[in-house]
Amino acid sequence: MRSVAVTAFGGAENLAVREVPDPVPGPHQVLVEVTASTVNAIDVSARAGLLVEAGLMTPALPVGPGWDVAGVVRALGTRVGDLQVGARVIGLCDLLAGAGAHAELVVLDRSAVASAPATWTAEQAATLPLNGLTAVGALDATGLHIGDTLLVTGAAGGVGGYVLELARDRGIATVAAVRSRHAGRARARGAGIVVATDELTEHTLAQEVRARVPGGVDAVVDAARAGIAAHDALRSRGVFVALVRPFAPPPVRGTTVIVHEVAADGRRLAGLARLADTGRLTTDVAEILPLDEVRRAHRLVEAGGLDGRVVIRP
Numbered sequence: 001m002r003s004v005a006v007t008a009f010g011g012a013e014n015l016a017v018r019e020v021p022d023p024v025p026g027p028h029q030v031l032v033e034v035t036a037s038t039v040n041a042i043d044v045s046a047r048a049g050l051l052v053e054a055g056l057m058t059p060a061l062p063v064g065p066g067w068d069v070a071g072v073v074r075a076l077g078t079r080v081g082d083l084q085v086g087a088r089v090i091g092l093c094d095l096l097a098g099a100g101a102h103a104e105l106v107v108l109d110r111s112a113v114a115s116a117p118a119t120w121t122a123e124q125a126a127t128l129p130l131n132g133l134t135a136v137g138a139l140d141a142t143g144l145h146i147g148d149t150l151l152v153t154g155a156a157g158g159v160g161g162y163v164l165e166l167a168r169d170r171g172i173a174t175v176a177a178v179r180s181r182h183a184g185r186a187r188a189r190g191a192g193i194v195v196a197t198d199e200l201t202e203h204t205l206a207q208e209v210r211a212r213v214p215g216g217v218d219a220v221v222d223a224a225r226a227g228i229a230a231h232d233a234l235r236s237r238g239v240f241v242a243l244v245r246p247f248a249p250p251p252v253r254g255t256t257v258i259v260h261e262v263a264a265d266g267r268r269l270a271g272l273a274r275l276a277d278t279g280r281l282t283t284d285v286a287e288i289l290p291l292d293e294v295r296r297a298h299r300l301v302e303a304g305g306l307d308g309r310v311v312i313r314p
């Protein structure tokens with residue numbers, strides 16, 4: 001099968017499509033023919049060597065990028081009895097080392113797989129696992145309830161958009177920090193208040209939020225890595241959820257700072273797929289590219305400013 005490999009840490013030119021042996025599922029695993037796989041920020045960070053520098057990944061090469069899978073089950077491990085060959089599934093490869101999802105075939109643990117949303121295309125479905133699971137985990141980590149107020153930075157992005165929609169579903173009021181051109185997207189996904197961050201210096205983000213939410217918000221999910229600039233919008237004893245460890249500010253004024261890290265969880269993923277099928281979660285796909293254009297896909301994600309996700313279709 002054909003699969004993408006990072007052959008050296010650095011720029012996108014270090015991505016290569018190689019022929020490798022087909023993977024074989026273990027007893028508790030499934031073999032999935034990949035229909036679509038999203039390129040996420042973590043893939044870019046892994047390829048650039050930033051995760052090795054941060055001590056989060058071993059420097060062993062080659063490594064296969066890609067976490068998100070949407071595809072069709074082609075074979076089942078001997079201990080998997082609750083899935084059918086031919087089923088449309090989604091899943092998460094959450095190991096930084098080894099073979100990734102930008103490949104024609106991938107082996108996933110059964111526990112990392114769920115049925116794909118019936119009403120979404122494979123490309124749409126491929127945007128759900130990493131960012132959907134991160135969003136629901138981050139929102140749970142805030143401990144917020146109906147009527148509380150949440151600031152979401154990077155609210156027009158993959159994680160941030162799902163956080164807005166999940167919060168709306170739970171009756172949590174949201175303040176979205178986005179670039180002004182994304183204000184409409186954020187409102188459509190449930191933001192009650194929109195703060196345009198491109199018109200703000202780091203020091204005024206908190207001021208703008210506090211002008212609208214006196215005393216500050218109850219929690220922050222920081223998908224734009226604003227760090228302390230977003231933390232200052234938090235009320236005393238509020239909860240700050242960082243998604244990238246180096247951008248987690250220290251707790252002050254009795255706040256709690258949590259670094260949330262995603263984990264593959266097929267049951268939670270099934271719940272997200274149900275929300276997608278009832279229209280309570282939505283997604284945007286900006287570009288669909290073949291495996292051979294994986295370098296271009298990485299460059300697009302790296303440049304930012306996209307109106308949706310970049311999806312590889314092997």
Ligand SMILES: NC(=O)c1ccc[n+]([C@@H]2O[C@H](COP(=O)([O-])OP(=O)(O)OC[C@H]3O[C@@H](n4cnc5c(N)ncnc54)[C@H](OP(=O)(O)O)[C@@H]3O)[C@@H](O)[C@H]2O)c1
Nearest residue numbers: 041134154156157158159197223224243260261262304305
């Ligand atoms: N901990 C985990 O398990 C986990 C899992 C998934 C993702 N993450 C991390 O979470 C973060 C969000 O991921 P994502 O996939 O949602 O990324 P994304 O789709 O690129 O979204 C990030 C959003 O933040 C905006 N943004 C970034 N810097 C900004 C700034 N200075 N001012 C205004 N807006 C800014 C971006 O706008 P532009 O595109 O216009 O720049 C984009 O809309 C990434 O850093 C990712 O690595 C962590």
